[in-house]
Amino acid sequence: MSVAAAVETVDLAVTPLRELNQRLHDLASEPGPRHWRVVNPNGAHAIACGLDADVEVEIDGHAGYYCAGMNKRATVTVHGNVSTGVAENLMSGRVIVEGSASQSSGATGRGGLLVVHGDASARCGISMKGIDIVVRGNVGHLSAFMAQTGRLLVCGDAGEALGDSIYEARLYVAGIVNGLGADCVEKEVREEHLAEVRQLLAAAEITDVEPMSFRRYGSARRLYTFEIDNAGAY
Amino acid sequence: MATDAGWGLRESYLYDRRVIAEIQRAAREGIYDIRGFGAKRKVPHFDDLLFLGASVSRYPLEGYRERCATDVVLGTRFAKRPLELAIPVTIAGMSFGALSGPAKEALGRGASEVGTSTTTGDGGMTPEEREHSTLLVYQLLPSRYGMNPDDLRRADAIEVVVGQGAKPGGGGMLLGHKISDRVAAMRNLPKGIDQRSASRHPDWTGPDDLEIKLQELREITDWQKPVFVKIGASRTYYDTQLAVKAGADVIVLDGMQGGTAATQDVFIEHAGIPTLAAIPLAVEALQELGMHRQVQLVVSGGIRTGADVAKALALGADAVSIGVAALIAMGDNAPEHDEDYRALGSAAGFYDDWQAGRDPTGISTQDADLAARFDPELGGRRLANYLRVLTLEAQTLARACGKSHVHNLEPEDLVALTIEASLMARVPLAGMQQGLLDELADRVAVRLAEQTS
Numbered sequence: 115m116s117v118a119a120a121v122e123t124v125d126l127a128v129t130p131l132r133e134l135n136q137r138l139h140d141l142a143s144e145p146g147p148r149h150w151r152v153v154n155p156n157g158a159h160a161i162a163c164g165l166d167a168d169v170e171v172e173i174d175g176h177a178g179y180y181c182a183g184m185n186k187r188a189t190v191t192v193h194g195n196v197s198t199g200v201a202e203n204l205m206s207g208r209v210i211v212e213g214s215a216s217q218s219s220g221a222t223g224r225g226g227l228l229v230v231h232g233d234a235s236a237r238c239g240i241s242m243k244g245i246d247i248v249v250r251g252n253v254g255h256l257s258a259f260m261a262q263t264g265r266l267l268v269c270g271d272a273g274e275a276l277g278d279s280i281y282e283a284r285l286y287v288a289g290i291v292n293g294l295g296a297d298c299v300e301k302e303v304r305e306e307h308l309a310e311v312r313q314l315l316a317a318a319e320i321t322d323v324e325p326m327s328f329r330r331y332g333s334a335r336r337l338y339t340f341e342i343d344n345a346g347a348y
Numbered sequence: 349m350a351t352d353a354g355w356g357l358r359e360s361y362l363y364d365r366r367v368i369a370e371i372q373r374a375a376r377e378g379i380y381d382i383r384g385f386g387a388k389r390k391v392p393h394f395d396d397l398l399f400l401g402a403s404v405s406r407y408p409l410e411g412y413r414e415r416c417a418t419d420v421v422l423g424t425r426f427a428k429r430p431l432e433l434a435i436p437v438t439i440a441g442m443s444f445g446a447l448s449g450p451a452k453e454a455l456g457r458g459a460s461e462v463g464t465s466t467t468t469g470d471g472g473m474t475p476e477e478r479e480h481s482t483l484l485v486y487q488l489l490p491s492r493y494g495m496n497p498d499d500l501r502r503a504d505a506i507e508v509v510v511g512q513g514a515k516p517g518g519g520g521m522l523l524g525h526k527i528s529d530r531v532a533a534m535r536n537l538p539k540g541i542d543q544r545s546a547s548r549h550p551d552w553t554g555p556d557d558l559e560i561k562l563q564e565l566r567e568i569t570d571w572q573k574p575v576f577v578k579i580g581a582s583r584t585y586y587d588t589q590l591a592v593k594a595g596a597d598v599i600v601l602d603g604m605q606g607g608t609a610a611t612q613d614v615f616i617e618h619a620g621i622p623t624l625a626a627i628p629l630a631v632e633a634l635q636e637l638g639m640h641r642q643v644q645l646v647v648s649g650g651i652r653t654g655a656d657v658a659k660a661l662a663l664g665a666d667a668v669s670i671g672v673a674a675l676i677a678m679g680d681n682a683p684e685h686d687e688d689y690r691a692l693g694s695a696a697g698f699y700d701d702w703q704a705g706r707d708p709t710g711i712s713t714q715d716a717d718l719a720a721r722f723d724p725e726l727g728g729r730r731l732a733n734y735l736r737v738l739t740l741e742a743q744t745l746a747r748a749c750g751k752s753h754v755h756n757l758e759p760e761d762l763v764a765l766t767i768e769a770s771l772m773a774r775v776p777l778a779g780m781q782q783g784l785l786d787e788l789a790d791r792v793a794v795r796l797a798e799q800t801s
């Protein structure tokens with residue numbers, strides 16, 4: 115096996131999290147292994163957050179809060195579930211969760227791709243600012259709250275108040291939407307939107323969901339400037 | 349009778365002219381009043397406290413000869429690189445968006461000249477601001493506008509904003525006419541629309557989550573930088589203890605008088621507690637945890653003079669920060685702009701429409717022509733002058749109390765002018781003898797014991 119292809123394994127049962135993250139951060143300025151495997155994550159918080167390097171990190175097990183938070187460039191794959199705020203403020207790169215995710219997945223993300231193969235809980239994509247999020251299962255209530263830009267694609271159902279106070283983000287849901295939030299409306303799916311759905315499914319490597327089954331939601335842009343007649347909606 | 353301006357006209361206390369005008373405005377416009385500045389009502393404040401100064405039983409330090417140090421280190425608890433300040437006055441977070449680029453630059457210039465820090469705000473960090481600020485604190489706010497890990501690593505400290513004194517529990521609003529192309533791009537939003545800032549953080553709620561959030565921020569920045577937690581003064585005792593438990597290096601406590609760029613008047617005037625009442629609550633919380641001076645306390649909300657600085661420190665703060673006063677020092681509300689202010693329906697000394705973006709001084713605007721009127725070098729120099737005066741005044745008072753460091757000021761150096769201030773600041777009323785206070789305390793204790801038995 116060549117050195118470049120070697121996998122650097124870090125066992126969080128013996129190595130402190132601080133040491134793991136420091137070694138991963140050092141890759142921003144120094145050469146080092148390109149492929150990492152983290153074993154025994156045991157739900158630790160802030161695993162692989164703040165990365166800024168073209169590396170792949172695989173986490174074998176469940177991760178706690180803010181896994182891969184503020185990631186740039188790296189690909190982080192979790193073979194398990196994650197807790198609150200996975201890939202929060204993602205800048206670029208990819209974060210893939212094979213299990214399910216807790217609240218605020220991809221919160222305020224500004225770029226890159228987050229894929230959750232299970233379900234994501236409440237506030238998925240809250241305040242998103244350019245990230246793409248693909249959820250194979252369902253998302254909870256208040257997802258895409260105040261979503262600014264970027265795209266959220268949900269193959270399952272969406273909980274109450276989807277897209278509340280949404281700005282320019284584009285939402286696609288294949289299943290049932292249990293209510294739209296203030297200023298969020300269903301919009302026509304045109305050819306360019308279908309192309310976008312196909313592209314997101316392809317990026318997430320999801321092949322068994324029919325692109326034609328998605329409906330599109332976005333901002334009615336009625337709350338963009340304050341008007342007293344809309345006061346009840348604020 | 350309308351011409352009789354004498355005693356025949358009686359203004360209602362309840363419905364004075366300002367109240368009447370506000371009812372009329374509300375009926376006309378159908379929207380609450382949004383404005384800048386801080387609370388305008390009178391609340392107990394540092395003016396209600398006095399220093400005792402030295403006497404026979406205490407001796408003073410010689411002014412100008414004997415040293416009275418002013419240095420402060422913030423973030424000694426966990427950070428590898430604490431913030432070292434030459435003076436105990438810092439510049440509070442004020443957003444690019446609310447303020448113009450040149451105004452932010454001037455804040456950096458002025459603060460850096462005297463060895464203190466400045467702070468970003470809702471809207472992110474601008475390169476000019478970073479360049480001109482030797483020490484820059486980077487705010488993490490609920491909106492996360494402009495938030496990115498590069499700026500986090502470029503910052504000298506991180507401030508997690510939970511609340512502001514002007515609006516504890518409230519979010520923000522940058523009105524559409526201040527959203528220029530640049531502001532819009534930094535915030536990932538369309539130009540010209542109102543920008544609401546959430547009141548809650550998107551990815552944590554409650555003290556246990558906050559602890560994990562702080563851990564993440566430290567991990568991202570390799571435990572180098574101090575992490576501050578900013579709270580609006582309300583349930584200050586509990587908030588302070590919870591922020592310490594969550595791992596804060598520094599508590600930034602903003603009293604209800606604290607300035608704002610754009611908040612509902614009803615919020616500014618009617619929510620939160622005065623700075624004077626909040627400081628002893630925070631100090632008590634820190635002392636109980638054995639963390640006073642281990643976790644530093646930075647206090648803001650109505651700091652205008654060196655006397656205010658000295659009194660805040662005497663009550664137990666490690667440093668103060670200023671917002672409104674810094675803007676005034678740089679030229680806000682200056683008499684030379686009176687004509688322009690009057691054209692906007694205001695006047696020099698009264699202008700508070702910082703939300704409107706039409707500021708004739710070029711400070712609270714995103715209009716390129718208006719902003720170009722503001723000279724950041726001159727503004728920076730004035731701010732530096734003002735910061736020096738605040739420091740000299742605080743030192744003067746500290747020396748008079750016999751202190752070789754401004755941090756040696758203590759509540760024992762203070763008395764209060766009013767019962768309210770005495771109870772809030774927990775210092776005796778001027779002239780009250782300790783014996784009398786002890787007697788009162790004994791009597792109250794007996795009554796309390798009777799009530800609870």
Ligand SMILES: Cc1cc2nc3c(=O)[nH]c(=O)nc-3n(C[C@H](O)[C@H](O)[C@H](O)COP(=O)(O)O)c2cc1C
Nearest residue numbers: 440441442443469470606607609649650670671672
């Ligand atoms: C123009 C202006 C903009 C402000 N922007 C922010 C902000 O973005 N974030 C924040 O935490 N506080 C903000 N504040 C509040 C200040 O950080 C600070 O708490 C307050 O101004 C202190 O009170 P003082 O103005 O009486 O000194 C702002 C205040 C002003 C005057």
